Amino acid sequence: MASGSASWNPMEAMIRRTDPEYDAERTGYQLLAPHEPDLIVPATTAGDVRRAVARAAADGLPVTVQNTGHGLPVTTSGGLLITTGRMDAVTVDPAAGTARIEAGVRWQQVIEEAARHGLAPLSGSSPHVGAVSYTLGGGIGLMARRHGYAADQVRAIDVVTADARARHVTPDGDPDLFWALVGGRGNFGVVTALEIGLVPVERLYGGGLYFDAGLVGDTLRTWSDWTRALPDEMTSSVAIIPFPDLPQAPAPFRGRTVAHVRVSFTGESEEGEALLRPLRAIGPRLVDTVGELPYTASGAIHNDPKGPAGFFATHDLLRELPPAAVDPLLDVPGRVVEIRHLGGALSKPQGSPNSVGNRDAQYLVGVLSPGLAPGTETRTPRLAHEKVRRALETWSTGGRALNFLYGENATQEEVRKAYEPEDYRRLTALKSQWDPAHLFRLGHAVPPA
Ligand SMILES: Cc1cc2nc3c(=O)[nH]c(=O)nc-3n(C[C@H](O)[C@H](O)[C@H](O)COP(=O)(O)OP(=O)(O)OC[C@H]3O[C@@H](n4cnc5c(N)ncnc54)[C@H](O)[C@@H]3O)c2cc1C
Structure with a gap:
């Protein structure tokens, strides 16, 4: 494909449904329901993007974008997909x-x-x-x-x-x-x-504490209590992970349900170690990787799966996490439950003004149903996730974090919850000004006013 030159015609260089590259180009991290665009532009320069948008606007084709596919929203059927993975400077x-x-x-x-x-x-x-x-x-x-x-x-x-x-x-x-x-x-x-x-920042005191199934309840309760009085230098989360009994699961966790506490402390290691004492006192760890580490190794703290993977995920933002809110999270078999501690600097807007909402939330609780084959019917996971959501209602802010709105859950109504009501009105008014035809309607869509 020739691209970037003034004579490049995106309509000729584009990938169509019948082309052999189509599947590889549209498929990213999330396998459950990949985009199904009519046309794909594999962009290599900003010029490619500009020409693709011009052509789409002229033909009235809605446009969406994909880099890695980690945040795939409602699946696109039709329209034009611009893939950006080659623009990597x-x-x-x-x-x-x-x-x-x-x-x-x-x-x-x-x-x-x-x-x-x-x-x-x-x-x-x-x-x-x-x-x-x-x-x-x-x-x-x-x-x-x-x-x-x-x-x-x-x-x-x-x-x-x-x-x-x-x-x-x-x-x-x-x-x-x-x-x-x-x-x-x-x-x-x-x-x-x-x-x-x-x-x-060059280094952290960070890593993961992994506790076996018998300590999952103690771990969640201790962690939630521990987060109530922490310096802002400490960012942490906890997940309950049911590891499959399969070779691709890490050996120490294979076939076990594990509580994984992740910590990332920007202060001195001695102070971090002292802060962690109540967590290490929960009991023996299957694995304990917490220590001094260079920021270049920070991916090891969560050790997220590299993917690709098919999953269904929902989340709620909570204003507090009392023991009564922890109990329902201990009864979600077969699903990953993750709680991230928010607050601190997240609550205080800094730098340039932006439209990110829900800064009052103190915790983000995510539930993820893993291992779903492409095209899996999502009714069963949806019902299980809704049960958790109802149990957390008392403590929920009702808000959402845009980054954690995936797949069929990224509806217009859910996207609205990512913003303060006044900000959402301002966004729709600006959308009328900048994209009145709603050309960019295939992502996490905010409609024109
Ligand atoms: C394993 C995992 C770990 C994660 N960890 C975190 C975390 O720690 N913190 C956090 O905040 N989030 C986290 N996320 C969420 C992640 O930040 C979002 O899903 C994000 O959208 C992923 O961006 P992407 O480019 O990788 O994904 P993509 O699926 O390629 O992009 C997501 C959407 O963003 C839009 N988009 C992409 N590129 C552009 C562009 N150039 N211009 C305009 N719009 C664009 C499109 O609408 C696209 O559908 C995580 C997700 C996963 C799956």
Whole structure:
């Protein structure tokens, strides 16, 4: 495929349903229900993106974007998919403490480039996730309670808007569009690159404590109590993981249901070790990896599966996590339950204004049904997830985090819950201005007012 040249015609270079590359190009991390676009543009430059958007706008084709597929929303049927994985340049400016990252970059690349200069990005649990979408959807990272949302660190955005113009958007130059893009993600254009702030972090005291099935209840109860009085330097989460009895599961956990506490402490190791005492006192660990580690190895803290994988996932944001809210989470057999501790710097907007909502939440509780083959009927997992959701209603803020809204759950109504009501109205008004034809309606859609 010739691309990037002035004469490149996206309609000729595109991949169609009948082309042999179609399946590989549309399939990413999430296997349950991949996008089914009519046409795919495998973009290699911002120019490719601009020409693809121009053509789609001219033909009235809705547009969506995919980098890694970790955050696949409601499956697209028809329309045009722009894949960005080949746009993967990272440039660090050590003097400014910033990085310019292209649309197809994954966190591990940014982590490694930044580390050469003693810096780190506000990356999340999995270094394989796409950095741009993660950041534009909020971005709850390993240092979230200390440094806030990744979104708060956006300095400038290169984007192709629905009128097929490439724009460089800054908080001063275009405050409304900047505010809408950071938090509103794919609703206002296809972002071709971001400039983000980095933090001066080279190492952490972090890792995972893995407890066997008999200690799962104690672990969740102790962890939830422990999170009530922690410094912001400590970001942590806990998951109940039913590991299958299969060779691909790590040997010590194979066939066991395990409680996995993940900690990431930016302070001194001695202080971190002291803070962890109540957790280590829960009992013997199957594995204990917590110690001093370079930020380049931070993916080991959660040790998220590299995928690809078919899964159904839902989440709730809670304002508190009393013992009565922990009990229902101990009775979700066969599913992964994850609780992330929020609060700290996440509650205090910093940096440039953006539309990320629900900053009052103190915990994010996710439930994930793993191991679903492509096309699996989701009624059974849905019922199990709804049971948990009902049990948590008393403590729920009713909000959602855009980054954790996956698949068929990423409906317009659910997306609305990711924003403060006033902000949602402002987003729909700006959508009318920037994308009145709702060209970008196939992602986590915010409609025009
Ligand atoms: C294993 C795993 C671990 C995760 N850990 C965390 C975590 O620690 N913290 C956190 O906050 N989130 C986390 N997430 C959620 C993740 O941040 C989101 O799913 C994010 O959207 C993934 O981005 P992606 O590019 O990898 O995925 P994709 O599926 O490729 O993109 C998701 C959506 O973003 C939009 N999009 C993508 N690229 C662009 C672009 N260039 N311009 C405009 N819109 C675009 C599209 O609508 C697309 O459908 C995790 C997800 C998984 C599966």
